[in-house]
Amino acid sequence: MSSTDPPVRVDSFEHLFDHGAMTPPADVSTLERVRSLQERVRQVQGTRPASTPVDTLPALSGLLPGGTLHAGGTYTVSGSSTLAAAMAAGASQAGAWCAVVGVPTFGAEAAAALGVDLARTVVLPDPGESWLPATQALVDVLGVVVLRPPSRVREGEATRLAARLRQRGAALVVLGDWPRPDVRLEVVGGAWVGLGSGHGRLAARRATVRATPRSGRPRELDLWLPGPDQQVSLVSPHAARTGDAAPALAPVREMAS
């Protein structure tokens, strides 16, 4: 929903001078000017922009504020390893390095099918006690770090890691629980298609993903996770309405070969 974001920002900006409700200005050139001015103010102040976007799969943009993952952001994913891998796939495709920490069950083949480049992926299956310093060292240089903390994370540890993340520009995807994440993603429902009682095979999954930002209303989206083409994509509104997925299934005969 990136098209709706800038007007909101302008709205609050304009509030300084004008009270009451007002419609966002439709003039795009004014928006552009305001944005470039904001950018210049940031440069003069010498601080990093609050959020540098990290390349993200287009299918996930509807779930994330601003439409992408942001450098320095923390995202928790519960209920789906596929979703966690998909969060890293966009950055990996764009050339960033990714790490998977504390997930000995990482399914590399599935991740590769989603678009994670395994040549630029490192796995720390069991970092043990040193998971936090290892993660801190990794976020210094890597684009996206997928982490499953082996134990409960204390608030202080999370804050320190978050500071480091913002400084270095990496995004952290946590499988499990994390204190005060930027966005909490969870799979709240879904169904596999392609499997009957005794025939067919798993072909694709439609999943309803709920994203709860730290501030703001939760959003829900229907995603193919993964789709019949192994990719993550939006379930088209038509399919969502009729409830009939019907992806092109390979004939059962293929299974026998």
Next chain:
Amino acid sequence: MATRTMVLWCPDWPVRAVTWLEGLPLRAPVALMRAGRVLACSSSARVEGVRRDQRLRDAQSRCPDLVVRDYDPTLDARAFEPVLEAVEDLAPGVQSLRPGTCAVRAQGVSRFHGGEVNAAAVLAERLVSLGVEDCRFGVADGPFAAEQAARRALPQDSLVVPVGGSAEFLADLPVAVLDHPDLVSLLHRLGLRTLGALAGLPARDVLTRFGDDGAWAHRLAGGRDERAVSARKPPPDLVRRVVLEPPLDRAEQVAFSVRQTAEQLVGALADRNLVCTAVRIEVVTDDGRETERTWLHPRWFDTADLVDRVRWQLQVRAGYDGVDGAVSSPVSEVRLVPDEVDTLAHHADGLWGGPPDARVTRALSKVQGMVGHEGVASVVLTGGRSPAERQTLVPWGDDTRSAVVPERSAEMPWPGSLPPPAPATVLTERRPAVVLTAAGHPVTVTGRGALSGDPARFCARGGRDLQPVQAWAGPWPVDERWWDPDHARRYARLQVVGVDGSAWLLIVEEGQWFLEAVYD
């Protein structure tokens, strides 16, 4: 005119190399295996009836206390290095023909020692003092004739073929010595059983009938071996050793003591415009044991990397208790041997900064310092039938190509493997599961690959809670390595979706269900 050549031959060199490097008793029966068959064996094993090309089981049945090792060509070459150095001391210009066999130009050394026989005797004495008690010398015109002469000499003795007598000496030898199986078999079938018979044919006829290989064999058989002995260039001495006196028993202490030497090594390499991409670290402990390991680096080793590798090697050794870094027995010596060096030009940073991934490499090396060498891994997709077989972890920095052995290639067809999508959670160790029919009986798979009943309830998470099956498909039977009774496996896979929408990959083997992977 063929070069007058002296050849040194050490019989059973691969076996010798292993006994030597592992410190086995000299008379121990040893066999080296390649692809499940005996490649070489010691003379004591041969007495017991072990033969080349025997299967392991046959060899062990002949000689129960046989010491079996896998054949490692690099080991051969490494063990031969001191021998080459010893020969080089006495006779400059050594050419290593293969591990266990080397050639020198006979002229200089024989003039210096007053004759070819004397020269061979001097060399033999030197080698025996080095511990190579079975060395044989042959002197003839050309390396081929000289090698054949060495193979017919007695231990520690030499066989000298007079100048111009090579053709006569070779005439009685069987054609099999040519070491060219196709040609030898052809010659045999044509009734040419000795080199003399081959040499007696007109050269042009041999060329038209047998081609270049035949012409080459014809020249060798006629004693016209024109190959010169090209001296090897001795590699620069880059090995660095640290002798620890008194021996140290903590990995940190050893690593600290090694730092300066590692710096010297990196400096010595830099002086030659070289960098080291693979290093072998040999650790000698107080009780005389020696362990070694080769480490590769994704870029090249600097001082800190070398010190890290020494520390890791000490830490992974048996007996490391992991708490205070004590090693099992005190370390008395550490040797750093650059295994692979490359010119700096191939690795240098450009003026505009290093290669894009240099920062990543450095950071990952740092993380390896925290979680150990094996703790950071790259993933390689390999071939296999189960999801766990289809991915392999390779420690970061090691050669990922070495993980993809031909028999695990992802390119091969893997009948019985499941089509995509691949499961996102792959269990490293399968967990017990339960699948029941509606009547509550365990579901089994018959010999013909059919289920005993439709699965109705299952439990994959562990525990006792059964959940109803919403959809399922299978079984897809797999019959693995049925030709090999020791490794044969029969099992079947089942995809199951529970009523809560979770999807599971189950496997049944010998009546027992296991969870293999989760589609989550």
